[in-house]
Amino acid sequence: xxxxxxxxxxxxxxxxxxxxxxxxxxxxxxxxxxxxxxxxxxxxxxxxxxxxxxxxxxxxxxxxxxxxxxxxxxxxxxxxxxxxxxxxxxxxxxxxxxxxxxxxxxxxxxxxxxxxxxxxxxxxxxxxxxxxxxxxxxxxxxxxxxxxxxxxxxxxxxxxxxxxxxxxxxxxxxxxxxxxxxxxxxxxxxxxxxxxxxxxxxxxxxxxxxxxxxxxx
Amino acid sequence: xxxxxxxxxxxxxxxxxxxxxxxxxxxxxxxxxxxxxxxxxxxxxxxxxxxxxxxxxxxxxxxxxxxxxxxxxxxxxxxxxxxxxxxxxxxxxxxxxxxxxxx
Numbered sequence: 330x331x332x333x334x335x336x337x338x339x340x341x342x343x344x345x346x347x348x349x350x351x352x353x354x355x356x357x358x359x360x361x362x363x364x365x366x367x368x369x370x371x372x373x374x375x376x377x378x379x380x381x382x383x384x385x386x387x388x389x390x391x392x393x394x395x396x397x398x399x400x401x402x403x404x405x406x407x408x409x410x411x412x413x414x415x416x417x418x419x420x421x422x423x424x425x426x427x428x429x430x431x432x433x434x435x436x437x438x439x440x441x442x443x444x445x446x447x448x449x450x451x452x453x454x455x456x457x458x459x460x461x462x463x464x465x466x467x468x469x470x471x472x473x474x475x476x477x478x479x480x481x482x483x484x485x486x487x488x489x490x491x492x493x494x495x496x497x498x499x500x501x502x503x504x505x506x507x508x509x510x511x512x513x514x515x516x517x518x519x520x521x522x523x524x525x526x527x528x529x530x531x532x533x534x535x536x537x538x539x540x541x542x543x544x545x546x
Numbered sequence: 547x548x549x550x551x552x553x554x555x556x557x558x559x560x561x562x563x564x565x566x567x568x569x570x571x572x573x574x575x576x577x578x579x580x581x582x583x584x585x586x587x588x589x590x591x592x593x594x595x596x597x598x599x600x601x602x603x604x605x606x607x608x609x610x611x612x613x614x615x616x617x618x619x620x621x622x623x624x625x626x627x628x629x630x631x632x633x634x635x636x637x638x639x640x641x642x643x644x645x646x647x648x649x
Binding site for chain 2: 345346348349352362366369370373374375376378379381382383385386387389390393394396397399400401402403404405406407408409410411412413414415420425426428429430432483484485486487488489490491492493494495496497498499501502506507510511512513514515517518519522523524525526527530531534535537538539541542546
């Protein structure tokens, strides 16, 4: 059986993305969540950036509501992907609940990269399902490994979290405006950390980013 | 509320956000502001999360080995390293810093 180009791309993207589920699993345990909670985030929330944000806020001593806010705001782009996917693929209504859960950066990207609509559809499903499978399997592996190796700071896992966010941010820094927004958000964060509870600087930075975008357009 | 409760609430919010995209009328889709705001939010929140994880310790700013991870990760990203390599570089550099006696 020969797989179409979109399906192959989807599978590779799924494998590559899924692998960093290992780092999510380990970091989540390091942030103080248990293995079941870590797996629940990957199975149910299933959007990497928001999951990292959630455990990042909890790990930094933030409240549940701060973690929820940061994760939810970071998930806003998935709503935009949902609109674009609906417009591009014209899916049957019965499929939409399942498609919604698979609507993430990777399925959107692989689908958008295809020419004809049949391939766009195959790319969406292949990438979405492949990421879902690998991401959840690797999350469990990482959580179990993180549980087993004990002192995670000595292994530099807090540094791994910093690097993970750099890795998530980098692909979005195309052109001048995103760089300006990123620098401003970083500066706002440094300025506000000492004065508000943990987690809140992230929300202030998000607000400033939208205002800045509004002002520059 | 417990951690479990927040996990469920956050997961339901994430799903409803995705689902809502499929329900919105086309008129909103054509509004250029929506993708623009989503993109700005994504960049701003991720940049803030980088800084929080690199410098914050509770409500204090603290300089330690995590800064090495930030620098190394930026260089790795600039060199177009894949995500997993960036993460590993961050961990290794931080661990090395601690071994060398840095906080």
